[in-house]
Amino acid sequence: xxxxxxxxGAVPDGGLKQFELDTGLPxxxxxxxxxxxxxxxxxxxxxxxxxxxxxxxxxxTCLEHLWQFDLRTxxxxxxxxxxxxxxxxxxEGGDLHVWIEGRN
Numbered sequence: 422x423x424x425x426x427x428x429x430g431a432v433p434d435g436g437l438k439q440f441e442l443d444t445g446l447p448x449x450x451x452x453x454x455x456x457x458x459x460x461x462x463x464x465x466x467x468x469x470x471x472x473x474x475x476x477x478x479x480x481x482t483c484l485e486h487l488w489q490f491d492l493r494t495x496x497x498x499x500x501x502x503x504x505x506x507x508x509x510x511x512x513e514g515g516d517l518h519v520w521i522e523g524r525n
Contacts, residue, residue, distance in 0.1 A: 423518045439472040453478045459508040459519045
């Protein structure tokens with residue numbers, strides 16, 4: 422089912438921001454030049470908040486141990502040995518929504 426995450430203006434260009442859905446699921450929204458992506462909110466390495474990291478438009482970097490992920494796919498890059506869980510995202514009426522499979 423589609424779940425509203427936030428207004429698209431809540432995540433500045435070049436930003437990473439964590440939100441918690443009404444289901445309790447934390448979601449990371451990434452804004453890369455007005456193109457938005459949704460991923461799990463915590464680094465799979467040691468559960469550090471990814472919103473405290475950075476991205477350069479291509480790579481998301483967790484600053485705790487410098488694990489990196491492809492911004493468009495969530496795939497691991499360099500030293501990371503697993504990727505990020507991604508979520509389908511749509512924009513509707515200025516809001517961002519993610520598809521959460523099997524959650525109420």
